[in-house]
């Protein structure tokens with residue numbers, strides 16, 4: 001089967017542009033053939049596009065398809081495990097069709113969520129970080145950086161569902177601050193361009209924070225340290241402030257000495273989306289949705305495969321909120 005996919009023209013140094021991507025025509029073949037319905041996007045993918053990729057997985061090279069999580073529909077199957085019409089999730093990336101062994105696709109229950117796109121969210125990471133790493137419970141005062149992004153928009157809601165007393169978020173614009181408070185149920189939020197994080201937290205959490213869920217690092221990490229109660233737990237998830245700009249040190253070591261002096265426990269973590277982590281997230285997510293305590297924060301961009309790179313650049317630029325995906329046109333039968 002001939003399909004169209006997105007490849008890199010060159011590995012990225014500094015900030016990516018639309019010229020780093022091209023639409024290529026390739027052939028796919030395998031036990032199962034799947035039409036891609038929706039493609040998940042995440043800021044982390046930028047690292048895999050860099051020539052000096054700093055995370056321990058093989059980086060994408062020019063001539064290779066890019067992208068990770070997708071959901072799609074089986075259109076041909078030579079396997080007893082999957083049937084035509086099944087909804088599946090895979091790591092097959094930015095292409096119109098993919099093919100491979102049945103074992104490389106995970107069958108999804110179409111009826112589990114109101115929208116199949118919910119499967120593409122960053123929930124396992126947000127749930128693992130908030131419930132298992134930070135171990136948030138009743139009485140916690142929680143600060144989430146990058147709170148309107150893919151992970152952060154779920155993390156704050158998870159903290160609230162786990163019983164946190166107060167949840168505070170930061171984001172990059174007044175509209176996003178409004179979104180956090182009025183749509184995602186944050187108790188308070190601030191624009192990180194608007195003064196120092198330490199000052200904003202002193203004002204919004206005068207009693208100090210007991211948990212910090214950090215996806216941004218840098219100034220917001222330093223500010224959170226100054227606002228931390230003794231014994232606070234910092235779940236360190238990401239480093240958007242250095243990661244996206246192509247800084248020399250994209251994943252700088254957190255300031256351990258200052259944390260020790262304040263009695264703060266630093267908890268860097270990596271979520272590997274193990275079956276247990278996915279199941280734990282899905283069960284809680286479904287329960288909380290059913291109880292009306294949770295909304296799924298997402299931006300769905302309608303477009304074809306050629307629109308995916310531009311949507312990815314818009315995500316990096318802060319144009320979207322929540323979990324971002326591109327929904328491909330449904331073929332006319």
Ligand SMILES: NC(=O)c1ccc[n+]([C@@H]2O[C@H](COP(=O)([O-])OP(=O)(O)OC[C@H]3O[C@@H](n4cnc5c(N)ncnc54)[C@H](OP(=O)(O)O)[C@@H]3O)[C@@H](O)[C@H]2O)c1
Nearest residue numbers: 042043044149150151171172215238239240241270271318
């Ligand atoms: N530890 C793990 O297992 C794990 C798993 C998944 C992801 N991660 C990491 O978690 C972090 C968040 O991932 P995500 O997918 O949720 O990303 P994301 O929030 O969707 O990333 C896009 C957002 O980044 C924000 N941003 C851009 N430049 C920024 C800057 N200089 N300072 C602060 N924010 C900036 C923008 O929001 P604003 O408009 O609000 O600035 C933009 O909307 C990433 O660092 C990622 O690598 C870690």
